[in-house]
Amino acid sequence: MSEITINxxxxxxxxxxxxxxxxxxxxxLCKEASALSKPYALMIVQRRGTVSSxxxxxxxxxxxxxxxxxxxx
Numbered sequence: 001m002s003e004i005t006i007n008x009x010x011x012x013x014x015x016x017x018x019x020x021x022x023x024x025x026x027x028x029l030c031k032e033a034s035a036l037s038k039p040y041a042l043m044i045v046q047r048r049g050t051v052s053s054x055x056x057x058x059x060x061x062x063x064x065x066x067x068x069x070x071x072x073x
Contacts, residue, residue, distance in 0.1 A: 003050040004064065009040045012067040032063035 020030035
């Protein structure tokens with residue numbers, strides 16, 4: 001179990017947004033950025049500085065792990 005800081009999560013979202021910019025008339029986020037945006041928003045609302053990688057939903061954990069494998073941007 002590793003802890004992910006809010007800054008790290010924001011960097012991962014920005015990494016995915018740069019790799020796959022928003023698209024369509026509605027400017028939808030790519031699936032990875034979208035998955036990571038949910039725990040990011042919860043951290044803001046709950047005023048938490050970290051989240052456990054084990055506590056992420058599967059899609060968010062997959063996006064986070066792919067970001068880490070990519071060398072964190």
